[in-house]
Amino acid sequence: MEVLNEFIRLNLDSIxxxxxxxxxxxxVIKHIPAVLHTPLMSGANALSGVVVVGALLIMLQADPEDYLSLGLGFVAVVLGILNVVGGFAVTGRMLEMFKKKDK
Known part of the structure; x- marks a missing residue:
């Protein structure tokens, strides 16, 4: 518990x-019009891809005995991949709404 208190005290500004x-x-996100959601989702997908690559690079450089770093890196990779896949699914559905229907 003292380690956690010390960490919080040293990083209070960052918190x-x-x-x-x-x-x-x-x-900011609450006030974005619906027309801009698809382009913003594409941008979020790109950022999540960068997060995945960055987390993988950090995990490659982490000490094999440092389970905290490896665990946090794994969580970052999983959440980043989920965000990318979900973002592409939502973007695909939104683009389907604007396609003309064949008769």
């Missing part, structure tokens, strides 16, 4: 920035 970024991100 405040993270919390503020979460609140700002939620507010």
């Amino acid at each position: 405040y920035v993270l919390i503020l970024a979460i609140f700002v991100g939620v507010e």
Whole structure:
């Protein structure tokens, strides 16, 4: 418990920035018009792809005995891949709505 308290005390500024970024991100996303969702989803897919590659590179450089780094890297890879796949699925569905139906 002392290690966690020390970590929080040393990184308090970063924690405040993270919390503020979460609140700002939620507010920005809530006010985006529906027309812009597909392009933004494509951008999010690209960023998630970068997250996956970055997590894999970090995991390759981590010490094999450092289970925390490996575990967090694994979680980052899994969540990034889920975000990419889900984003492409949603984008595909939205693009299907704009196709002309054949009679």
